Amino acid sequence: MIKANFEDFLAFLKDKKILITTHNLVDIDGLVSCHVLKFFFNQYFEKSEIFLHFSEISKSTRKFMAKFAERFPSFNFLFNKDIDKSKIDVVLILDTNNLDQVGFPKNFDMLDLKIPIVYLDHHHSNENKNINVNLNSLIFDKYSSTAEIIFELCKEFKVELKDPYNYLLISGILTDSGFFRYGNNDTITRVSKLLDQKLDIQEIFLMLNNDNSISEKIAKIKGIQRVKLIREGPWLIGVTRIGSYEASVASILIKVGFDVGIACSEKKNEYRICTRANKKVCLKTGLHLGKILEELSNQCEGRGGGHEGAASINGKGALANILDKIKEKIVKILNK
C-alpha cells in the first residue's frame, strides 16, 4: 500500500521544479525531513531542481543545528530565502497538513497561485479545507515523525544515506516520538536500522540535549519554590508565578507530578499565563485548555488559545481576575 503511494508520489514529482518547505517555527523533525528529502530527490531523480525554504526556525532547532555543525562541519544547512514563484511547479509541504501553519517566501501568496500543493506528513488530517491539495499527498498518521516516512522512502527506493543524514533522521524521530514515548515498535526498529551504520546514540542524545540558559533554570527553580498546590479529587493543579519562561515553567510543573500546571507572569499592566495538562487528565475529564483560554480571551482584553494540553493567554489588566476565572473553569471540569 505504502509503496504504491510512494510510487505515485514520485511519478507526480518527476521532472518538476519542487519547493520543499515545512511549518513555521521549524522544529527538528521538520528541518531534518526537508534536508533528507532534498538529498533523496537529488539522488533519485536524474535531473531535479529542488528549492528549500524555511520561515522562522525555532530556538531549540537552532541550538541543535549549531551542535550538529560542530560534529559535521561540512554539512550545509543553507536554504533559499527568496524564490521566484514562476520557477516552481509544485510545493511540497512537510510535517504539517495545514496551510495556515506555513510561512512562504515573500511575494508567495499561495491563494493566488495555481501551483499544486503536496503534503508529506504524519499529523492527523482534518477535513481538508485547504486549497489545491494534490491527491498524491502522503499523510500517514500512524508514524510518530515525518522523518520516519522519509526513512521508509529512502529504504524502499534504495537511496543510501551517509552519516550526517542518518544522524538527522534519528534526531527527528527521537524528538517527535518523545524519545519513543509516543512511538511504536516500528519507531524503534527504524532507529535501530539507522544506528546499524555504526552510529553512537549517546552522541545524538548529546546533540539533542537542550541546555537551558541560567536564567531559564532559575525561573524553573523559582517556579517550583513558589508553586501552590490545589487538589481536586485525584487531580493535582499547580499554580505559580515567575518573571519569564512561563511555558517552560508550566511544563516543569507537569514533569514534577502536577496534572495541570499554570505559570503566570505580570509586567506593569500586562500578564501572560501559560498552562499545561497531562494526557491522562485531558482524556479522562475532557479538559481542553485551549478552548478555556480562547473563551476567556473573548471576555477580557486578551489573546489566548492553544491545544488541549498546552495553551496560553496574554492580556492587559489584573492578573488575579483572569487567573481566578481560569482556575474556576478548570476545577469545574475536573469535578464533572
Ligand SMILES: [Mn+2]
Ligand atoms: Mn513532526
